[in-house]
Amino acid sequence: RAxxxxxxxxxxxxxxxxxxxxxxxxxxxxxxxxxxxxxLSEFDFFLLSLxxxxxxxxxxxINDYFDTKIDTVNKPNEVIVGRKIKRRVAMGAHLVxxxxxxxxxxxxxxxxxxxxxxxxxxxxxGFLWFYSTDFKKQLLLGNLVVATLAxxxxxIVGLYEIPLLxxxxxxxxxxxxxxxxxxxxxxxxxxxxxxxxxxxxxxxKDMEDYAGDKEFxxxxxxxxxxxxxxxxxxxxxxxxxxxxxxxxxxxxxxxGDKISFFYFLICLQLPFLFLSxxxxxxxxxxxxxxxxxxxKIIMLLGICYTLVFYLLIxxx
Numbered sequence: 001r002a003x004x005x006x007x008x009x010x011x012x013x014x015x016x017x018x019x020x021x022x023x024x025x026x027x028x029x030x031x032x033x034x035x036x037x038x039x040l041s042e043f044d045f046f047l048l049s050l051x052x053x054x055x056x057x058x059x060x061x062i063n064d065y066f067d068t069k070i071d072t073v074n075k076p077n078e079v080i081v082g083r084k085i086k087r088r089v090a091m092g093a094h095l096v097x098x099x100x101x102x103x104x105x106x107x108x109x110x111x112x113x114x115x116x117x118x119x120x121x122x123x124x125x126g127f128l129w130f131y132s133t134d135f136k137k138q139l140l141l142g143n144l145v146v147a148t149l150a151x152x153x154x155x156i157v158g159l160y161e162i163p164l165l166x167x168x169x170x171x172x173x174x175x176x177x178x179x180x181x182x183x184x185x186x187x188x189x190x191x192x193x194x195x196x197x198x199x200x201x202x203x204x205k206d207m208e209d210y211a212g213d214k215e216f217x218x219x220x221x222x223x224x225x226x227x228x229x230x231x232x233x234x235x236x237x238x239x240x241x242x243x244x245x246x247x248x249x250x251x252x253x254x255x256g257d258k259i260s261f262f263y264f265l266i267c268l269q270l271p272f273l274f275l276s277x278x279x280x281x282x283x284x285x286x287x288x289x290x291x292x293x294x295x296k297i298i299m300l301l302g303i304c305y306t307l308v309f310y311l312l313i314x315x316x
Contacts, residue, residue, distance in 0.1 A: 002084035002085055003085065003093075005080055005084075006061055006064060006080045006081070006085060006090070007061060008057075008060045011056070011060070012056055015052060015056055016053055017303070018153050018154055018303050019048070021304070022154045022157045023038070023161065024310070025306035025307055025309060026187065026309060026310070027186075027187065028310075029309060029314060031165065032313075032314075033314075036168075036169055036172075038161060039168050040161050044112075047104050047107070047108055048104075048156070050101075051101045051102075052101075052153060052156065054097050054104070055098065055101045055102075055121065055128065056128075058098040058101065058125060058128065061093055062090075062094045062129055063128070063132045064079075064080060064090070065087065065091060065094065068081050068082050068087075070216045071212070073215055073216075074211065074213075098125045102122055102125060104121075112163070114160075114163060117159060117160065120156055124152065128149070131145045137219060139219045139220070139221065139224050142202075143199055143202040143203060143221070146198060146199075147194075147198040147199040147202060148195065150198035151191040151194045151195035153194060154190040154194060155188070158187035162180050162183060162184055162187075165183075190302075193241070193299075193302050194299070196240065196244075197295060197302065200234050200237045200295055201292055201299070203221055203222075203230060204288055204295060205292050206221055206222050206223075206230065207230050207231070207288045208288035208289055208292060210222050210223065211285075231282065234276075234279050235279055238275060238276045241272060245264055245269060245272075248260075248264070249261055249269075257312065259308060259312065260308060264305075267302075267304075268302060271298045272298060275291060275294050275295060278291045279291050
């Protein structure tokens with residue numbers, strides 16, 4: 001039970017859910033609409049998702065390993081490494097899980113003939129290590145690393161699947177003068193949403209962890225510029241996301257896709273507006289903790305739009 005808490009099992013399940021929704025409800029729906037089929041086998045995609053989840057799990061372990069002291073200040077009741085799980089056991093689990101995840105990545109990239117993709121697995125594991133030891137102590141760098149890795153969760157699905165589709169249907173694409181760029185743009189949009197929403201949440205978490213971070217000499221945005229500026233930066237990013245979402249909403253309204261329009265309005269725009277209000281009014285640690293949870297819910301609502309998209313595509 002302690003180990004499941006250490007690897008953040010709910011977060012890992014969310015990562016797997018994101019990848020399966022992107023594969024089947026986004027890429028799969030568009031490919032099927034064009035009369036084609038997904039090329040990565042069910043088992044190989046399971047391995048891809050497993051590798052992603054294992055890298056994330058290893059990242060959580062190593063982060064808690066190096067954050068034991070600071071967590072005693074920020075989250076004294078949630079410290080696991082050194083209390084419920086021995087430090088050497090945690091380090092050993094991190095190394096084994098990371099190695100297996102990279103090995104799976106090597107197998108998959110070799111099988112589909114794209115060896116370069118294994119570097120995504122290697123670099124992700126490496127960045128999580130250096131995030132825990134160094135990056136998170138530096139101004140904004142740690143936030144950007146986490147946001148980038150979050151963006152890779154949906155993006156890696158497209159990076160593995162789309163080249164196989166191009167290879168399989170090359171002649172048909174040439175014949176019809178078409179390509180799979182439209183699929184990649186959809187996946188890229190989800191990656192961008194994951195990046196910005198995670199960046200917002202990381203800044204909110206930094207405000208939540210202000211006391212412990214300051215005591216141990218970390219240089220986060222709230223510490224470097226003050227809590228008021230950090231709140232303003234988080235809200236500015238939220239407004240940027242709202243502005244970016246207004247573009248597809250305009251297209252949805254013009255095309256008569258009222259279902260998607262109102263989903264974006266009710267499940268994304270209004271919650272983002274409420275989140276910005278809560279962030280600006282936050283004063284206590286509990287306030288920032290609430291805002292952090294709310295941002296996570298909005299992220300989930302964003303990825304769940306793939307279900308709406310799937311239903312619209314399959315019924316058209």
